[in-house]
Amino acid sequence: MFTGIIEEIGSVKGVRSSASSMELKLAAGKVLRDVAIGDSISVNGVCLTVTTFSKDEFTADVMPETFKGTSLRNLKTGTKVNLERAMAAGGRFGGHFVNGHVDAVGTIKSLQELENALYVTINIPSELSVFFVQKGSVAIDGTSLTVFGITDDSITVSLIPQTKEDTVLGSKKIGDEVNIECDMMAKYIHRFFTKKTETTAKKSLSYDFLSDHGFAD
Structure with a gap:
């Protein structure tokens, strides 16, 4: 679990990739201060597991599902990336609940x-x-951001100067791909009411209902 408050901008030091997976070596500093093997670090919004680390770099694997469904597949040596450690239970919460699942x-x-x-x-x-x-x-x-505009196929967000400076979003260009994670609470609420509506519809179309309306003996 993350907060969407980026801790630092790291960079890709190396990429070993196949047709549908990859291993990333990433230069970092702050996020490695208390790291351990198996810890989660968000890389451009994708939750990855630390497999090896030193004082200034770490490696992580990108499995086929993540490779296919995120923009990590576009990373090259030298590319800048947003980094955030998993949130601590007793830490400050400045953004919103972010799973790291794009x-x-x-x-x-x-x-x-x-x-x-x-x-x-x-x-x-x-x-x-x-x-x-x-x-x-x-x-x-x-990066945790506020939505200011919505259409059927687009959203608009706004970056303040601090966000432009402290995240990779400030250097993005038209046509660049970005990872999108919708608000977790919105997804849960949508599923709850969708399933409730489906269940209600199934219950209403019962034998008694059909019999009462002359469609069954």
């Missing part, structure tokens, strides 16, 4: 500067639009 890869559609803000519009799969509300939360490349 829902989709979006594409940056437009960038608009307005005074001290950078508005970023991202194309998303249309089926995700139900999980967004105005002023709700979303994690973009692991």
Whole structure:
């Protein structure tokens, strides 16, 4: 579990990849202060497991499902990445609940500067639009952000100068891919009411119902 408050920008030191998986070697500092083998670190919003580490780098495996469903497949040596350690139970909580399980890869559609803000519009799969509300939360490349605009196939978020400086989002360009994780609470609520509606519909179409309405003897 993460908060979406990026701790540092790391960089890719090496990539060993096959057709559908990869091993990443990442340069880092702050996130390695208390690290142990098996710990979770969010890399551009993807929860990865530390397999080896030293004082200034660590390695992590990217399995086929993650390779296929996230933008990590685009990483190359030298690429900058957002890094965050898993949240501590007694730590401050400045963002929102982030699983590190990416829902989709979006594409940056437009960038608009307005005074001290950078508005970023991202194309998303249309089926995700139900999980967004105005002023709700979303994690973009692991960064907790507020949604300011929603259409059937896009969302708009705003970056303050601090976010532009402290995350990789400040260097993104139109056409770049980003990892999107919808708000966990929105997904749970949507599933609860969807399943409840399905259950109610099944119960209403019973033998007694059909008999009462002349469709069964």
